[in-house]
Amino acid sequence: MAKAALHLINLLRGWPHPGLLPKDLLSASSQAVLSNPEVFIPALQYGADPGFQPLREALATWLHSHYRVPRNPERICISGGASQNIACILQSFTDPNVTRAVWLVNPTYHLVFAIFDDAGFKNRLMEFPEDDEGPNLEVLEEKMRQFEEQDEQGEKKNQIPVKDPGPHRKFYRHVIYVVPTCANPSGKTMPVKRREGLVRLARKFDGLVICDDVYDQLQWPIDQKDKPTIRPDETIEMILPRLCDIDLAMEPSPNDPKGFGHAVSNGSFSKMVGPGMRTGWLEGSTAFAFGLAQTGSTKSGGSPSQFCASILADMIETGTLQKHLADKVRPNLQHRHRVMVDAIHTHLLPLGFQPREAGQLGGNVYGGYFAWLTTPDGISSRVISEVAMADMLIIGNGSMFQVEDNKHEIDTDKYIRLTFAYVPEDDITEGVRRLGVVTRKIQENPAKYQCFDKALSNSSLIDLAK
Numbered sequence: 001m002a003k004a005a006l007h008l009i010n011l012l013r014g015w016p017h018p019g020l021l022p023k024d025l026l027s028a029s030s031q032a033v034l035s036n037p038e039v040f041i042p043a044l045q046y047g048a049d050p051g052f053q054p055l056r057e058a059l060a061t062w063l064h065s066h067y068r069v070p071r072n073p074e075r076i077c078i079s080g081g082a083s084q085n086i087a088c089i090l091q092s093f094t095d096p097n098v099t100r101a102v103w104l105v106n107p108t109y110h111l112v113f114a115i116f117d118d119a120g121f122k123n124r125l126m127e128f129p130e131d132d133e134g135p136n137l138e139v140l141e142e143k144m145r146q147f148e149e150q151d152e153q154g155e156k157k158n159q160i161p162v163k164d165p166g167p168h169r170k171f172y173r174h175v176i177y178v179v180p181t182c183a184n185p186s187g188k189t190m191p192v193k194r195r196e197g198l199v200r201l202a203r204k205f206d207g208l209v210i211c212d213d214v215y216d217q218l219q220w221p222i223d224q225k226d227k228p229t230i231r232p233d234e235t236i237e238m239i240l241p242r243l244c245d246i247d248l249a250m251e252p253s254p255n256d257p258k259g260f261g262h263a264v265s266n267g268s269f270s271k272m273v274g275p276g277m278r279t280g281w282l283e284g285s286t287a288f289a290f291g292l293a294q295t296g297s298t299k300s301g302g303s304p305s306q307f308c309a310s311i312l313a314d315m316i317e318t319g320t321l322q323k324h325l326a327d328k329v330r331p332n333l334q335h336r337h338r339v340m341v342d343a344i345h346t347h348l349l350p351l352g353f354q355p356r357e358a359g360q361l362g363g364n365v366y367g368g369y370f371a372w373l374t375t376p377d378g379i380s381s382r383v384i385s386e387v388a389m390a391d392m393l394i395i396g397n398g399s400m401f402q403v404e405d406n407k408h409e410i411d412t413d414k415y416i417r418l419t420f421a422y423v424p425e426d427d428i429t430e431g432v433r434r435l436g437v438v439t440r441k442i443q444e445n446p447a448k449y450q451c452f453d454k455a456l457s458n459s460s461l462i463d464l465a466k
C-alpha cells in the first residue's frame with residue numbers, strides 16, 4: 001500500500017494560532033469606534049506625536065495595576081509594534097559614531113539583527129553569553145570594560161556625531177538589547193537581581209537597555225501532568241519588575257542629567273491580539289517617551305497605527321482584552337505548552353534532548369511561544385533542521401539566533417527552538433515525534449548526515465518562518 005504523503009508542520013513560525021485571533025472582540029470594538037464621531041474622526045486622521053491619547057490613558061491604567069507602578073500616561077508613547085519601535089529608538093537615541101557598540105545576548109531574537117544593521121551598526125554587534133538566569137553580567141561587564149579601553153585608543157574623530165539629537169534626545173554610548181521575560185528564543189526569565197544588575201551596568205557605561213517585554217502578559221503556572229489544570233491566573237512570579245521601573249526607582253544617573261533613563265520597555269499587541277495590528281508602545285521616563293515622539297517619521301504623520309490604537313483603546317477600556325488574555329490566550333498557551341512538553345518527554349528525552357523547564361530556574365512559571373531544547377551529544381541543530389525538511393518538518397535551529405560577532409566565541413548550534421503557539425494541537429505532538437525520528441536517524445548514522453551541515457542557508461529558513 002502506498003505511504004500517505006506527510007503534511008508540512010511548521011514549528012518555526014512564531015505566530016498565534018488562528019483560533020486565538022479575537023475577531024469578534026475586534027469587530028465589537030471597531031463598531032464602537034466607528035459609530036462614534038468623537039472617536040472615529042480623530043482615529044482616522046493624523047494623530048498626536050506620542051500616540052492616540054485614549055490608548056495611552058488605557059495602557060497607563062492597565063500597566064499601573066499589572067506592574068504596580070505609578071500611573072503616568074506621559075511615560076507611554078504608542079508605536080507601530082516592537083520591531084518598528086526599535087528602529088525609531090535607534091533613529092532618535094543612537095548615532096553610528098557616538099554609539100560605540102550594540103550588545104546582544106547570544107542567542108538572540110534573530111529578526112532584530114537587521115534592524116540594528118539598518119541603523120548603521122552592521123559589524124558592530126557584540127555577543128555575550130547567557131547562563132541559567134539569563135544574560136551573564138560578569139562577562140558583559142568585562143567585555144564592555146575591555147571595549148572601552150580599546151576604544152579610548154581609537155581615533156576620536158570617528159566619534160563626531162553624524163546627527164543632531166536636539167534638546168529632547170540624547171545619544172547613548174552603548175545599546176544592550178534583551179528580552180527579560182520569557183526570552184525569545186531561550187524561554188528564560190531574568191530574576192530581579194539580574195535585572196537590577198543589568199540596569200546598574202547600563203548606567204555605568206552610559207548604555208540604553210532596550211527590553212522587548214512582549215511576553216510579559218503571556219505567562220502561566222506550569223501545568224502538572226495527571227493533575228487538574230491550574231487556572232493560569234497571574235501570580236507574583238509572573239509580575240517581575242521591568243528594567244525601566246527599576247531604573248526610574250534608582251537615584252538620578254550622573255551620565256544622564258536630563259533624565260532620559262537607561263532602560264525602556266518595548267511592548268506589543270502582536271502576541272496578545274494579532275501581529276497584523278502592528279501596534280505597540282514604549283514605556284520609559286517621561287523625557288524618553290517625549291523624545292521618541294520627536295522621531296522624524298512620527299512628527300510627519302503623527303504616531304503610527306492610529307486607527308488600530310483606537311480599537312485597542314476600546315478593548316482595554318471595556319476590559320475585553322484583559323478577559324481574552326485571562327480566559328482564552330493564557331489557558332490555551334498553557335495547554336499547548338503542556339502538549340509539547342508531554343511529546344518532548346515521550347519522544348525526545350529518551351534520545352538525550354534537554355528542554356528548558358521553566359522561565360526562572362527551578363520556577364513554576366513558563367510563558368511566551370517557544371520551547372528551547374539542547375540537542376543530544378552536541379548533534380548540530382543545523383543538520384537536524386536540514387534533515388527534518390525531508391520529513392516535512394520545519395524547526396528553528398540555534399545558529400539562526402547566533403549573533404554575528406566576528407569573534408564567534410559562543411556556538412548556538414546545539415539548540416533547537418520549537419513554537420507551540422501556532423500549529424494545530426495534533427501537529428505539536430506529530431512534529432515533536434518527527435523530530436525524534438529524524439534525530440534517531442542521525443544518531444544511528446552520523447557520517448551519512450555530516451554533509452548536511454551548512455547545506456541550508458539560514459536566510460532561506462527564516463523565510464519559511466514567514
Ligand SMILES: Cc1ncc(COP(=O)(O)O)c(C=O)c1O
Binds near residue numbers: 080083267
Ligand atoms: C522578542 C520579540 N520582539 C519583537 C517581536 C516582534 O514584535 P512586533 O510584531 O510587535 O514587531 C517578536 C516576535 O516574535 C519577539 O519575539
